[in-house]
Amino acid sequence: MEMGIPMGRREQERRWRRQYILNVAERLFARKGYHQTTMAEISKASEFGMATIYQFFKSKEKIYIAIFNEKLDLLIRFVEEAVKRAKDPVEKIKVILKANFDFFKQHQDFFKLYSMEREAIAVIIKEDLGKGIYKKHHQGIKLVAEVIEEGIKRGYFHPLPPKDVAILFLGMMEEYINTWIKEDVDWEQKLKIITEVFLNGILNRKHQGERNV
Amino acid sequence: MEMGIPMGRREQERRWRRQYILNVAERLFARKGYHQTTMAEISKASEFGMATIYQFFKSKEKIYIAIFNEKLDLLIRFVEEAVKRAKDPVEKIKVILKANFDFFKQHQDFFKLYSMEREAIAVIIKEDLGKGIYKKHHQGIKLVAEVIEEGIKRGYFHPLPPKDVAILFLGMMEEYINTWIKEDVDWEQKLKIITEVFLNGILNRKHQGERNV
DNA sequence: CCATTTTTGGAATATTAATTCTAATTGATA
């Protein structure tokens, strides 16, 4: 199982089936939410019997957790990779936005699930693993906060509390993706708008003297 | 029942009890989510029997919907009132932020519920009334978008699509409140930060020449 | 205070759906 030791056909098939079940469940959960999706439906849609599914996952809850954990890992890795390739903080912010947009365009079902239940998950899932997901969300905040902090140190950004700025940034991004993901929009355009607002704010230069914030 | 005709004691008591049930349910839903909260718990916590509760609400779902509808109405009215009192667009933006912060500080249980299930609600609630809630959310977006539009026309804000900016604004705000509502923070301070970021962006003046957004 | 109406508590019912079980099938090994 460890890296380097090749998997036999048997094991590969197992993996493939496991993943298949997760994909089917993800689609169903995204469409109808956790509670409205029954094991019978997952069984039917995946064309596996109950026992088979329970072979792979101890419970419905575990399926749910697995989807979140695996997709969130994927996302975090994807964003981290992208950030590494950018040099200056402004570039990094742009790259984070683009990476998130791209990822969620590719995984729309998951995004739906994510925005639908990220907050609820601590409540839906009794198990401690639910907290692991919560932790991964904070890992995302931390990543952005570090970029912000670097940007402040290097004089690119206003000296504001990095964590606060990171939260504002992610809030913007999430709600924005959430609104537009359903529709068939020009993503380049959207990316430009959010970048513009976040970096430059909405205030027009000619009025900036007036500000008394 | 119409304005002007005074309610008898009987009717007033009924209202009070109805509201009491809603308050209890709200607290429970906020703590454990919709599905984890049972009618038995609502009955126990409110010290009303089942039949009594079903006297007031046809179903558990109706209780949930009632909470959302009534609180959202309250919020919208509260924000609209506040906006009326402000003159220029910059002031209006600040006032909207403050009104939301204040409202949710006052109604923390509801905020929890709101952020937990706003997205999920269309899925949790089968009934059409679920869509009414969705509509109210958009009413909020519209209100902000109008302020933005006015601001652009009067030259205060950059000419960006008002609805997009409104969504970004609300996303920021929601996530921000969400993060800090649990903790005992300096709200004035937080209000300043979000206002600053939204109005001026994070980019430092000295680097603005470099921007190639 | 009595008759009538309304309200109430909580037990009984019905439903829904997660999980387990069993018998049948499939696949591997020799």
Place this chain on the structure above:
DNA sequence: TATCAATTAGAATTAATATTCCAAAAATGG
């Protein structure tokens, strides 16, 4: 191909809980 182990389908079981029902209690009005 025969044997044994692993896998599977789907029915049966079980658990949870929303809703209904009914007898008892309380409020109302004459």
